[in-house]
Amino acid sequence: MISHIEYGEKIPADYKDIDVKHVDYNKYPTLREVEYFKVKVKAGDCLFIPTKWYWQVNSYGKTYSVDIEWYHRAKSVKDSDCKMTNTISNLNSVSFKDGPGSDINKQEVILHYLTSYLTGNKNFTHKQFENAIKKDKKLMEDMVEWNDEYEEITKEVFHILDVNKDRIFSLDDLDSLNPSILEDIGGLLEDRLQDYEDLMKDQQDEIKQVEELTAPKDKKSDVDVEKAVQDYLKDYLAQLQDVIHESIDEMAVTGQLPDIKQRFAEKQGQIGQKPDDSSTKTSQKKGGSEREKAKAKIKLEREKKKLKEKGESDLQKEKQKGESFVIVDDSIEEEIIADEEEDIAKKSDKTKPNIKPSKPKSKQEKIIKNDEL
Known part of the structure; x- marks a missing residue:
């Protein structure tokens, strides 16, 4: 465990990545100046960790543990008040004001978080409070760059916390709080913290857009x-x-x-x-028509x-001007020759004499013929 009050400024922002068993003091030189507390907890033991302290747990084997976080409204706590003459044998015998069933207001939690700044410093001017907000890695975790908008929001937060309006945020402001004032400033602080979150989200979105625009193109997509x-x-x-x-x-x-x-x-x-069956049939008919043409x-x-060779120039036009025909393939010539041969064969059949077999003459016809002779 490490005290936040005494060594908070020496703890790096990425302390969660530190290997506590093998600390890299070259990478984290300020940790050489930090005092560590090591505690071994056995079955049935309870360990109290002060608020905002840094701590890390190593568990070996199968273990079960319960973490309880208390929220209190106390402005200051005396160590002498924490001394106990009797030990607690069973937690069921202890009652907690903010235990199960109590409704811890989010606005009160925000106020408690911001007033915890007074733990390390008894009072803040506006500029000092602004610097504290800038360094708050938890509150400003997603902040990309401090700008005028952050300054304006922080200025409003400071004026809300300066309850007695003496231009100093101190414990005196907490003494001036009453349920009515607490209700008023709680909603205002919640709105301002939401403004912080919205502003940080906008900055993160802008970074993503820039990264997408400047990211190298995929070679595969180019191919x-x-x-x-x-x-x-x-x-x-x-x-x-x-x-x-x-x-x-x-x-x-x-x-x-x-x-x-x-x-x-x-x-x-x-x-x-891709033509369907109907279009295919239509194209086939069209192809046949073009072939005949x-x-x-x-x-x-x-x-x-x-006709030109015979000197006949009065050939009637059987085709309109501008009409064109499409040659389908070379087999047309062969079909034309076959058609001409068929026409010639038909004509030759028509020119042959049509001789019918004569009927046998009757006896009467024979007699008449003989008489004529």
Whole structure:
């Protein structure tokens, strides 16, 4: 155990991380000047630890212990009042004013905490009180940087505690307290401590935001983005190449260059879309229709060529201007040849004489024929 009153200024803020068995005096040089109290507690023993003292427990084996923390309203305690002539054999025989069932007001706890500053110093000016608040690692644990807002809140706290308004916070202010004043300043102190907490939270949030903005980017995410861009460009160029090849093939048949920009836009709109069964059937029908149109166009071009060779220039236009056809594949030529051969075969069947077998002549017809002879 270490006395908070005598050695509070020499205890480092991160005292919880100290290995009490092997103290690093190079890291914590002020601990060389601290007086330690070592106590061995046996079964049935009770140990009183004064308020705000630093203490640490080493337990060996299976142990059970109970910690009781008292809150008292006493402004000062005389050591002589603590002397006991009789020992206590059973805690059940002792009554505690603030025991189970009592409602300890949070506002009173706050007041008790702040007035505990007077334990080490009998009185505080405003500036001294401000310095004490700054050094309070428990109250200001999450504070990042002291600023004007902290000063303003601390100034209000000091004026609340200065009950007699003599510009000094001292034990005289505690003597001036009565239930009515205690109720008034309790709520004010609770509000001001909440202001401290809100301000510290805002500072912590700002630090997190700065850390997020300045944190190095994940290399993996950069790689993923780069890969996504490369894949997109690859698909983009592949679609463009397909449209150009299709347009060149169509121009070779129709003699007209299609709108490549429009076709490419339509092609791009289909990227990443999975057609359903109905759209597949529609595209198949459309493909068949385009195939028939292409075949008809090729036949028309051949007929025009034949008529031109014969000197006939009055060929009727069977196609509207601006109409274009899409070549589906090279097998169209083979289908056209097959269709022409089929047409020729049908025409040859029509030109053959239709000779029907004659009916056998009757006897009467034979007699008439003989008479004519």
